[in-house]
Amino acid sequence: MEVVVAGVTSACLIGGNARVGLPACICAGLSCGTVQVWGEDPSSPLMASLMSPRPAAVLAIDSVSVRDVDPMVVAGDSQGQVALFRLRNNPDDPFIKFRQRKIHQDAISAIRINQFEPTKFVCASENGNVAMIIMDSDRDTDMFNVGDSVNDLLYVNNSDICVAGESGLGIWDSRCVQQSFKSGFPCDSLAIHSSRPYQVACGGCNGSIKIFDRRNERFVCTIEEAHSGQIAQLEFNPDQPDWIFSTSDDGSVKYHNLSGETSIVIAQHTSLGYRSLDCCYDDIVGPLLMFGCEDESFVVKPIYELVGQNKV
Secondary structure, eight states: OEEEOTTEEEEEEEOOBTTTTBOSEEEEEETTSEEEEEOSOTTSOSEEEESOSSOOOEEEEEEEOOTTSOOEEEEEETTSEEEEEEEOSOTTSOEEEEEEEEOOSSOEEEEEEOTTSTTEEEEEETTSEEEEEETTOOSOOEEEEOSSOEEEEEESSSSEEEEEETTEEEEEETTTTEEEEEEOOOEEEEEEOSSOTTEEEEEETTSOEEEEETTTTEEEEEETTSOSSOEEEEEEOSSSTTEEEEEETTSEEEEEETTSSOEEEEEEOSSOOEEEEEEEEETTTEEEEEEEETTSEEEEEEHHHHHOGGGO
């Protein structure tokens, strides 16, 4: 799949879902405040919806798709609003926005669904406020401040949240809202190891990738000069979790072995960076990888086609 999404500001990948009857698709947030879902037809989206009655640029987006469950999409915009969408098997009304709230006073910089408990998600603002939200609840949102702008964040278990920022990597216990770990490694992106959830990959502002082990609270692996520019996003290969994909401002998409001995260029642009990156399972073809360039183009392919069996 290759599509160009005009005005895209954020994107994630949704695997093919037999319940909804959708193939693998790209969910894109736009600068005009619209959330769109794109399939194999590059001429028009499968569905689209305004995120809010007061449109603002959709800066962060995430999705969860579990077999036999309608896929969910959560998005955040430049006015601090979040919206929750459900994709369902209904040709007349396939894209339902069933919740929309203003969470932060400033722009949302990162948003993630809790992969351990998908009824929860977390979103951060540019001024360092982090909100923990339950999707089907109207109760007050739990919130804390990390003291720095947040570039990325994710749950490392059902209660601990890993936060990446300019001042370093931090881990916060959401139950008591206390910081349990702090590192001075400035990072922009995070990914959790697909078979060792106690390990988190951190993409550095200096182009390096570090693997943090929560068991002994130290970095156990470093890929120096993984890129010549800032790392935008990271994703582990779910079938080969000792390999990791990365996108960067240096105009490349790469595939690295955690030993640091091998680094494979998947895509290269001469003048523009690659920003978006996501990986998910498809009911038919298995694991898929999506990467997006600053020219608003996206590519989605099975991972085995990109790396080949001889490279893993």
